[in-house]
Amino acid sequence: MFIKRLELINFRNYSNLNIEFINGFNILYGQNAQGKTNILEAINYLSLLKSHRSVKDKELIKWGKGKAYIKGVFQKNLGDFSVEVLISEESRKEAKLNGIKQNKASEVIGNANVVIFSPDDLRLVKEGPEVRRKFIDNELNQIKPKYQYYLSLYNKALFQRNNLLKSNFDKSLIDVYDQQLAEYGSYIVFHRIEFIKKLSIICRLFHRKITDGKEELVIRYKGDVYEEDINKIKEKLYLSYKNSIEEDLKKGYTSKGPQRDDLQIFLNGVDAKTFASQGQQRTAAISLKLSEIEIIKGERGEYPILLLDDVMSELDILRQKHLLDSLKGLQIILTITGIDDLGRLDFKNKKIFEVVDGRVQIKEL
Numbered sequence: 001m002f003i004k005r006l007e008l009i010n011f012r013n014y015s016n017l018n019i020e021f022i023n024g025f026n027i028l029y030g031q032n033a034q035g036k037t038n039i040l041e042a043i044n045y046l047s048l049l050k051s052h053r054s055v056k057d058k059e060l061i062k063w064g065k066g067k068a069y070i071k072g073v074f075q076k077n078l079g080d081f082s083v084e085v086l087i088s089e090e091s092r093k094e095a096k097l098n099g100i101k102q103n104k105a106s107e108v109i110g111n112a113n114v115v116i117f118s119p120d121d122l123r124l125v126k127e128g129p130e131v132r133r134k135f136i137d138n139e140l141n142q143i144k145p146k147y148q149y150y151l152s153l154y155n156k157a158l159f160q161r162n163n164l165l166k167s168n169f170d171k172s173l174i175d176v177y178d179q180q181l182a183e184y185g186s187y188i189v190f191h192r193i194e195f196i197k198k199l200s201i202i203c204r205l206f207h208r209k210i211t212d213g214k215e216e217l218v219i220r221y222k223g224d225v226y227e228e229d230i231n232k233i234k235e236k237l238y239l240s241y242k243n244s245i246e247e248d249l250k251k252g253y254t255s256k257g258p259q260r261d262d263l264q265i266f267l268n269g270v271d272a273k274t275f276a277s278q279g280q281q282r283t284a285a286i287s288l289k290l291s292e293i294e295i296i297k298g299e300r301g302e303y304p305i306l307l308l309d310d311v312m313s314e315l316d317i318l319r320q321k322h323l324l325d326s327l328k329g330l331q332i333i334l335t336i337t338g339i340d341d342l343g344r345l346d347f348k349n350k351k352i353f354e355v356v357d358g359r360v361q362i363k364e365l
């Protein structure tokens with residue numbers, strides 16, 4: 001799949017942008033704070049209907065304006081399709097697929113498949129569990145259209161249960177939330193386990209290739225409940241909320257459930273978070289991200305669009321080469337700040353855009 005055209009009106013620092021990409025290697029080049037990441041953010045928004053930067057929709061609207069508009073025209077094997085979103089200060093966002101307004105976000109999410117790789121992802125192994133949960137959730141949001149819906153229902157119920165724990169509450173109400181959390185949580189845990197199983201096989205192979213067979217990467221789901229059957233997950237989750245009520249009352253928050261899940265990562269048999277070098281951790285992160293691309297290909301039958309946000313500068317030459325060698329055949333949209341970096345990116349089919357203060361022009365080298 002690839003994006004042919006992107007149109008932005010009053011999105012971040014863009015008043016009006018119309019940009020045509022090639023099905024190859026697209027380079028957004030420019031100094032800091034010019035609007036390179038904003039373009040990647042807009043493309044990613046068309047895939048997930050939310051920003052990858054954990055910001056509220058309103059922050060995406062150009063300062064002083066009331067609405068922001070994003071449109072992307074994509075091409076996949078079966079033909080072209082478009083996704084449009086209108087984000088407004090006052091009302092709910094409106095999304096269209098092929099020009100037709102959709103009432104359910106799940107009808108729009110995941111049509112455009114995008115993998116975004118930013119310097120934060122290079123810290124996937126090193127950072128706390130929330131980064132790894134986000135990695136898993138973003139992937140599942142794309143391949144399971146209902147996942148984001150269940151996740152938001154879960155988070156709402158969790159927020160209400162936590163509020164109840166902190167207040168003078170009627171104890172019987174807690175059970176209502178325990179049932180809701182078990183219902184929504186079982187969907188989340190079931191799909192996370194299934195995804196991590198697939199991911200573990202693919203990333204092991206990738207990692208062997210990237211490290212010339214020197215390192216063995218093993219990943220494992222770490223959660224309160226591990227079962228294959230969704231009903232068993234539901235039963236066990238329900239029991240874990242029930243059994244932890246005394247502890248939760250003391251703590252003032254819900255101590256069990258998928259909001260605490262993690263991904264354990266081992267390199268040659270030892271915990272990579274604690275024992276691996278920074279370079280090894282980064283390489284493992286690359287293997288995980290590359291596997292994400294393969295999983296989307298497996299589910300959707302086509303490669304996703306790959307957005308690389310300033311990751312090249314954080315990798316040494318050898319890792320840059322391994323990364324780029326693994327990416328042939330994908331549409332890549334990449335941001336860089338240094339013009340010198342361009343020489344190192346040895347791609348034939350490329351288009352270079354210079355980004356200056358919310359304006360983009362094609363650059364011939």
Ligand SMILES: Nc1ncnc2c1ncn2[C@@H]1O[C@H](COP(=O)(O)OP(=O)(O)OP(=O)(O)O)[C@@H](O)[C@H]1O
Nearest residue numbers: 012013032033034035036037038059060061062063
């Ligand atoms: N809602 C908004 N309205 C107008 N301008 C905005 C808005 N949000 C962010 N900006 C501006 O967008 C610019 C940042 O753009 P972006 O994050 O894309 O930078 P970048 O070119 O990727 O830079 P870097 O190389 O530092 O990552 C900043 O100048 C910021 O002030």
